[in-house]
Amino acid sequence: MTDFSQAFGVAFQLLIRGDDALYEIIFLSLRVSLTATLIACVIGLPLGAALATLSFRGKWLLTVVTNTLMGMPPVVLGLILYMALSNAGPFGWLQLLYTPGAMILAQTLLIIPIVTALTRQIIDDNWLDYREQLHSLCVPRFAAIQTLLWDTRASLLTVAMAGFARAISEVGAVIVVGGNINHLTRVMTTAIALETSKGELALALALGMVLLLISLMINASVLSAKGHTSR
Amino acid sequence: MNTTATPARRNVQLPLQVRALSYQVQGRQLLSPLNLSIDSTGISIMLGPNGAGKSLLLRLLHGLLKPDSGSILWNQQSIGELSVRMQQSMVFQKPVLLRRSVAANIDYVLKLRNKASTQRRDELLHSAGLADKSAQPARSLSGGEQQRLAIARALATSPAVLFLDEPTASLDPEATSHIEHQVHQAARAGIKVIMVTHDLSQARRLAHDVIFMSYGTIAEHSSAGLFFSNPASVAGKTWLSSYLQPSQTNSPSHD
Ligand SMILES: Nc1ncnc2c1ncn2[C@@H]1O[C@H](COP(=O)(O)OP(=O)(O)OP(=O)(O)O)[C@@H](O)[C@H]1O
Numbered sequence A: 001m002t003d004f005s006q007a008f009g010v011a012f013q014l015l016i017r018g019d020d021a022l023y024e025i026i027f028l029s030l031r032v033s034l035t036a037t038l039i040a041c042v043i044g045l046p047l048g049a050a051l052a053t054l055s056f057r058g059k060w061l062l063t064v065v066t067n068t069l070m071g072m073p074p075v076v077l078g079l080i081l082y083m084a085l086s087n088a089g090p091f092g093w094l095q096l097l098y099t100p101g102a103m104i105l106a107q108t109l110l111i112i113p114i115v116t117a118l119t120r121q122i123i124d125d126n127w128l129d130y131r132e133q134l135h136s137l138c139v140p141r142f143a144a145i146q147t148l149l150w151d152t153r154a155s156l157l158t159v160a161m162a163g164f165a166r167a168i169s170e171v172g173a174v175i176v177v178g179g180n181i182n183h184l185t186r187v188m189t190t191a192i193a194l195e196t197s198k199g200e201l202a203l204a205l206a207l208g209m210v211l212l213l214i215s216l217m218i219n220a221s222v223l224s225a226k227g228h229t230s231r
Numbered sequence B: 001m002n003t004t005a006t007p008a009r010r011n012v013q014l015p016l017q018v019r020a021l022s023y024q025v026q027g028r029q030l031l032s033p034l035n036l037s038i039d040s041t042g043i044s045i046m047l048g049p050n051g052a053g054k055s056l057l058l059r060l061l062h063g064l065l066k067p068d069s070g071s072i073l074w075n076q077q078s079i080g081e082l083s084v085r086m087q088q089s090m091v092f093q094k095p096v097l098l099r100r101s102v103a104a105n106i107d108y109v110l111k112l113r114n115k116a117s118t119q120r121r122d123e124l125l126h127s128a129g130l131a132d133k134s135a136q137p138a139r140s141l142s143g144g145e146q147q148r149l150a151i152a153r154a155l156a157t158s159p160a161v162l163f164l165d166e167p168t169a170s171l172d173p174e175a176t177s178h179i180e181h182q183v184h185q186a187a188r189a190g191i192k193v194i195m196v197t198h199d200l201s202q203a204r205r206l207a208h209d210v211i212f213m214s215y216g217t218i219a220e221h222s223s224a225g226l227f228f229s230n231p232a233s234v235a236g237k238t239w240l241s242s243y244l245q246p247s248q249t250n251s252p253s254h255d
């Protein structure tokens, strides 16, 4: 109990004091996870829409695989990426290991399945309705996909938020490929893990509260923006 | 009926010709082989009981479904041709409006045909009686307004043929007469209208010819005058008399 009240105090102090080290960590967290979310959406939204609306060989298998990959443990993905990016690995020449780039890559790969699978479901539900109408208007398939993505934008925003939430909260992948290096690859979750292992529970908990607070602010601003887009 | 039209007239008028059309789903014959030819102008009304195959036939004529056998020729061209389908519009029994504003629903279609024009859009909205609702989300319109928008959107492609599947089902008399007015206007502008309805008085007001369907086939195709005074088919006679008996519950209340 004392840890909790202490944690509130520490969190409050950290934010008020404007601790440089803390802000560095917050900004890196946001940079990595927002970039990963953006890239994952650019890839996952059209992919999910294509899975819902096109018919091709292997579609069923691809859908099952995508849905399964939603449950990929971050640490396993981190491990695979570590092996690929280490000097001995096939992509060692990229020199990405232990850089924010590697962390962005890891989180992007982690959430592409989430964005793709949820988008596929949403577009699929709407496609039942829209299909005949768009066919009747002779809308080309590619334009039909664009139309569906735009018309379901309110739901897809929630999909993006789900992807972002998964990215900003995961620790397993970024700690393996980023290495939690101070001033370079330390983000909120890896800092929390570190402080916990050092026994600094109040500080760890305080960082956790700050992380939730940031998520809260982002969700609140997205939700109020969503209120303004007409349905 | 129109088999009596002279060949010369047919070449000018370019009608619809359906030969030995059939359609089945999982071995169930939903439409049995049927023939049909229709003029390229005027209003053809499709009548018949629930499940007779009216909506199916409309979908086939519009090329949304592929028949199992037989041919559908518009203008002597197969409905499979994109250029033929581009000249047609359909308003579905349950219209699907885009999740956008009323105006954006029209703009979408105009842009699709490379004919984007705010002036044309405003004209269409005006004739649909929706000019003052152009900024409203389309799905927040009332049922009757949604039908009117769906028709305006269908007209935005400047079609030669307009299919309407029960456009006035569940509308009040005023909304119904507004839509009938739109249909009349379209027909006067030279658009071929093929419309399904269960409203007998509406059929009398609009029909030039009647296609009567029963059990997945066309029981008869007659001029309106003939059908309403003396239907040739037994099915048509039975159906009409069920409407005319005042005790029947399916008689339209505002008849
Ligand atoms: N995809 C399908 N699979 C199986 N049966 C179908 C399918 N589509 C239509 N049917 C059946 O075909 C028959 C004709 O359907 P259709 O929708 O054309 O009827 P309708 O004449 O338009 O009736 P209503 O007046 O109720 O609109 C119905 O019995 C329907 O259940």
Ligand SMILES: [Mg+2]
Pocket (backbone or CB within 6 Å): B054, B055, B056, B093, B165
């Ligand atoms: Mg029907």
